[in-house]
Structure formats: C-alpha cells, structure tokens
Amino acid sequence: xxxxxxxxxLALCAACSNASSTSVVPTGGTKTPPLMFIxxxxxxxxxxxxxxxxxxxxxxxxxSGIVTPEGFLIDxxxxxxxxxxxxxxxxINEYDAGSTAISRTIAQESGLPGPMRxxxxxxxxxxxxxxxPLLRYDRGATTPALVTSSGFCRRPLPRPYLVVDEPGxxxxxxxxxxxxxxxxxxxxxxxxxxxxxxxxxLPETEIPAFIVADAQxxxxxxxxxxxxxxxxxxxxxxxxxxTTRSRTFAxxxxxxxxxxxxxxxxxxxxxxxxxxxxCSSRTHCQSYVYVFPTGSTKPSLVIPAxxxxxxxxxxxxxxxxxxxxxxxxxxxxxxxxxxxxxxxNYREVFSGRNYGLLFLYPNSASASATATAAIAAxxxxxxxxxxxxxxxxxxxTAASTAALTVLPLPxxxxxxxxxxx
Numbered sequence: 001x002x003x004x005x006x007x008x009x010l011a012l013c014a015a016c017s018n019a020s021s022t023s024v025v026p027t028g029g030t031k032t033p034p035l036m037f038i039x040x041x042x043x044x045x046x047x048x049x050x051x052x053x054x055x056x057x058x059x060x061x062x063x064s065g066i067v068t069p070e071g072f073l074i075d076x077x078x079x080x081x082x083x084x085x086x087x088x089x090x091x092i093n094e095y096d097a098g099s100t101a102i103s104r105t106i107a108q109e110s111g112l113p114g115p116m117r118x119x120x121x122x123x124x125x126x127x128x129x130x131x132x133p134l135l136r137y138d139r140g141a142t143t144p145a146l147v148t149s150s151g152f153c154r155r156p157l158p159r160p161y162l163v164v165d166e167p168g169x170x171x172x173x174x175x176x177x178x179x180x181x182x183x184x185x186x187x188x189x190x191x192x193x194x195x196x197x198x199x200x201x202l203p204e205t206e207i208p209a210f211i212v213a214d215a216q217x218x219x220x221x222x223x224x225x226x227x228x229x230x231x232x233x234x235x236x237x238x239x240x241x242x243t244t245r246s247r248t249f250a251x252x253x254x255x256x257x258x259x260x261x262x263x264x265x266x267x268x269x270x271x272x273x274x275x276x277x278x279c280s281s282r283t284h285c286q287s288y289v290y291v292f293p294t295g296s297t298k299p300s301l302v303i304p305a306x307x308x309x310x311x312x313x314x315x316x317x318x319x320x321x322x323x324x325x326x327x328x329x330x331x332x333x334x335x336x337x338x339x340x341x342x343x344x345n346y347r348e349v350f351s352g353r354n355y356g357l358l359f360l361y362p363n364s365a366s367a368s369a370t371a372t373a374a375i376a377a378x379x380x381x382x383x384x385x386x387x388x389x390x391x392x393x394x395x396x397t398a399a400s401t402a403a404l405t406v407l408p409l410p411x412x413x414x415x416x417x418x419x420x421x
Contacts, residue, residue, distance in 0.1 A: 019072040019358040034317050034363060035059075036336075036349070037074065039356035048072070048080065048358065053349060065093040065102045074359050075118040077139075079103075085113035092116065092126070106142050109135075114159070120166035123192075131156035131174060134190060148194030157183055165213045168192045173202075173211050173221070187211060187221065200243045206234075210262040212272070214294070216240065220272055222263050230254040233276055235263070235292075249297035251290045252276030261313045268320040268364035269341075270294040277310045283330055287311045289322075291342075303344055314339075315357060316364040323349070325357050 019039075036051045046066045049058040062080070070090065071083035078097030083090055090113035092106040112129035119125070123145075124137040132152035135144040153176030161173040170190040177183030185202040200219075202208050207224040214220075217240035225232045232254040236245045251274055252258070261275035272292040279285040287305035292298070305311040306326060314322035320341035325334045332354050339346045359365070 019356075034360040036315075036323070036360055037072075037080070037358040039069075039072065039358055040354065048082075056350070060098070060100050062095055062100045064100065065095075065105075070113040071116055072358050073116055073118060073124075074361055075122040075124075076120055077122050078361055079122060081116060081118075081124065083113050083116060088112070092124075104140065104142055106137060115162040117162055117164035117170075119164050119168040121168065123168060125162065125164050125170055127160055127162050127172070129159055131160050134162075134170060134172065134194065136168075136170075136192070136194075146192070146194050148190070150194055151188050151190075151196040151199070153177075153184070161208075161211055163211055163213050165217060166215055169197070169213070169217065171211055171213055171219060173208060175208070187219070189219075198241060198243055200238060209233075209260070212263045212265055214265045214270060214272075215267055218294075220263060220265075222260070222274065224258075225250075227254075230256060231258045233258065233260050233274075235272070235274065247297060249292075251292075251299065252288060264313050264316070264365055266291075266314075266316050266320055266322075266364055268316065268318060271300075273314060273322070275311065275313055277305075279310070279329060284308055285310050285329060289314070289324070301342060301344070303339060312357070314365070315360045317360055318362050318364050320364060323357060323360060 033053055036053050038049050038051060039046065040049055041047045045063075046069055048062040048066065050060045051057065052059050065084070066082055067084045068086065069082055070085035071081075073081040075081070080095040082093045082095070084093065089108040089110050091108045093102045094104045094106070095101070096103040109126070109128070114127040114129040116124060116126045122139040124139075126135045126137070127133075132149040133147050134149075136146035137143070138145045152172075153174060155176055155178060157175040157177065163171045165171075169192075171187055172190065173185070173187045175183040175185045182204050185204070185208045187200040187202065189197040189199075191197055202221070202223070205225075207226070208221060209224060210222045212220050212222075219238040221236045221238070223234055223236065225234050232250050233252050234248055234250045236248045238244075239246045252260070253276075255278055257280060258276065258278045260277055263272060263274045265272055271294070274290045274292070275287070276290065277285065277287040285305070285308050287310040289303040289311050290299040291301040291303075293300050303311065308328070310327045312325040312327055314324045316322055322339040322341075324337055324339065326337060327334060333352045334355055335351045336349045336353075336355065336357055337346045338349055
C-alpha cells in the first residue's frame with residue numbers, strides 16, 4: 001500500500017513557538033510608530049520584550065507566566081496571550097495592554113496545545129492539537145462561551161489548522177482517517193454559534209498545508225502538488241460561501257525539495273503574501289516572498305532573501321510595510337528588516353541578534369498567521385538527523401522521489417559569527 005506523507009509545521013524559533021496577531025488599524029491620518037514585540041531568552045529564560053522601534057530599546061518586558069510557551073497572540077486591544085503546554089494539558093495566560101503581570105488565566109485544558117486566534121471583538125478561539133472541540137472565550141472570560149465538536153471527524157490526524165476572520169467566522173482545516181492511509185482533507189466554516197456554514201472537500205491528490213481568510217471572507221488554501229517527481233506550491237482561492245475554487249495558481253519553481261511558510265493577508269492593501277523556501281543542505285538555501293494583489297494570479301512584487309538565508313512571513317504595519325526576519329541555517333542569530341510598502345527597498349531594524357519577531361502593534365496582518373518561524377514539510381524523512389520532535393511524522397512515500405525539506409536552525413546559543421546580509 002502506498003504510504004501517505006502528511007504535512008507538518010515545524011517551528012524554527014528557540015522556543016518552538018507560534019505567534020499571531022489580529023489586524024489593528026487606527027483611525028486618523030497620523031502615522032503611528034508601531035511597537036515591536038520580540039521573543040528572547042530561549043527556552044531557559046523566555047521573555048517578551050516590547051520595543052519602541054525608533055528607540056530600539058525595551059519599554060517593558062514580560063517574564064511572569066512564560067513557562068513552556070507553545071503560542072503567542074496579540075488581539076485588537078493589545079492584550080497578549082501566551083499558551084503554555086505540558087505533556088497532556090495547556091493553559092493560556094493573558095496580559096492586558098501595557099501590563100507585564102498576568103491579568104487572567106484560562107485554566108488548563110486537557111489535551112495537547114493547538115492553535116489560538118482572536119476576532120475583531122477580541123474573543124478568543126482555541127483548538128487542541130488533536131482536533132475537536134472548537135472553543136470560543138468571550139473577551140476577558142476564562143470559561144468558554146462555545147464548545148462544539150459539530151462536524152469534526154471521528155479519527156482526526158494531528159494538527160488541525162484554524163483561522164478566524166474579523167467578524168468571528170472560524171475556518172478549520174483537518175484531515176480524517178487512519179495513519180498510513182490517504183486521509184480525507186476538508187475545510188469547514190463555522191459561525192460564532194458553532195454552526196457549520198459550509199464544507200469544502202479537498203482533492204486527495206494534493207497535500208494541504210495552510211489556509212488564510214481576508215476581511216471579505218475570501219478563503220485561500222495553500223497546498224503542495226506533486227507531479228513527475230517535482231513539488232509545486234499552489235494556492236486555491238474560494239469566494240465567500242462557495243465550495244468550489246474560483247481560481248488556482250502556483251508560485252515559485254517546482255523542485256524535488258521545497259517548502260514554504262504560511263500565507264498572510266495584508267489588511268491594509270488586501271494583498272496575499274506567500275513564501276517559497278528551499279534548503280538543499282545545512283548551508284544552502286533560497287527563499288522568495290510573493291505579493292499577489294486581490295484577484296490576481298500574478299505577483300506584483302517578488303522579494304528575494306539574501307544569499308543562503310530564508311525570509312520569514314511578515315508582520316505588517318498599518319501603512320503596509322513588511323517586517324520580516326532573515327533566518328540562516330548556520331546560526332540562531334537573526335536580522336529583522338522593514339521592507340517599505342510595495343517595494344524591495346528596506347532598512348535593517350536589527351542585525352545579528354537572537355531575537356524572534358512575534359508581532360507589531362498596531363498592525364495590518366490578517367488574524368490567521370501562525371508560527372513565527374515555521375516551514376511546512378510532509379515528514380521528517382527528508383533528513384531526520386537535522387530535526388527533533390519528529391516521532392509523529394510519517395514515513396516518506398517510497399513510490400515518489402519528491403520530498404519536502406525543512407530549514408534546520410540551531411535552538412541553542414551559538415558563538416558562530418552571524419552572516420552579513
């Protein structure tokens with residue numbers, strides 16, 4: 001029997017953390033310098049620093065309640081959420097805007113930590129790593145207002161993908177079936193009360209990776225297509241309420257080894273921003289960021305990464321500037337660049353620091369960003385010696401010469417001199 005290769009998101013940052021943000025666009029014509037939130041200290045002394053970008057110095061630091069971080073989130077009010085996970089449970093600490101102390105805690109949920117998102121009203125949506133239920137916590141609440149398992153499959157494979165748009169519509173992409181067999185992949189749309197609004201069945205010939213929704217309810221699915229021993233990254237677009245694709249397009253070259261980060265929608269412009277990345281060895285990498293205007297299958301802008309590095313997905317200012325990490329497979333030290341809206345022109349905000357960019361505030365990033373530094377791969381079989389935490393990955397498909405690789409980054413402090421880019 002042909003073995004199925006399932007997608008897997010592997011975190012590259014020091015704490016293997018996830019970060020996302022809900023877009024916050026203030027009124028008025030005055031340009032507001034954003035705050036930059038970064039993760040520092042690694043797994044030993046984890047902390048979040050809020051930096052005033054013009055001054056580049058922390059104006060406050062959060063250390064309390066960051067124990068075993070699995071996810072970070074900021075909502076439209078500036079409240080920060082930190083998900084801490086253990087072997088079989090997780091809790092979520094909330095920090096009100098401007099505070100460094102825990103404001104409230106959502107008590108431990110049984111199950112492995114999964115995705116969390118917020119909507120424009122700052123209601124929090126949470127799922128477990130192994131699927132149902134979908135939980136919704138009203139703003140400031142520590143008990144869920146919604147708990148639903150409606151529509152979820154009985155035999156889910158790990159790591160469902162969750163996005164929530166501004167009105168509070170939730171989209172869940174999950175895979176159902178037995179390990180080692182070709183699963184049934186689908187996307188379900190839920191309203192705020194947990195009712196299923198539509199179900200999108202995904203082709204079995206594709207490997208689904210990520211989904212993202214824009215402010216108009218337009219849904220994008222990013223997937224891997226394998227043909228003739230080559231892997232191509234494609235995007236399928238679904239208009240609001242529709243279960244069939246309005247258009248499909250590819251980006252980046254087809255290769256035998258390729259990966260990519262999750263897509264992001266720039267709510268300031270409506271642009272879809274995708275990422276293509278490939279590392280053929282520990283030291284040789286290529287990476288490009290593509291900007292697609294709404295309704296277009298051709299990019300209006302392609303941003304290449306510096307030589308032998310990878311560009312992470314952007315955090316986006318309210319003016320539409322893209323803040324991106326430049327990652328190297330040889331060092332944990334990173335560079336953070338600000339690419340000016342609609343151009344390849346940039347300035348370096350930081351260079352050669354062991355910082356992980358979490359998010360900006362205020363920002364224009366869609367509310368569906370996930371891991372701050374993660375490349376999707378169908379399994380660790382591409383090179384299991386480079387990776388850890390791969391016990392739940394499936395064996396590679398023997399009948400196919402194609403493979404998807406991940407970029408391995410050191411997770412410990414390093415004395416390696418950072419590459420100048």
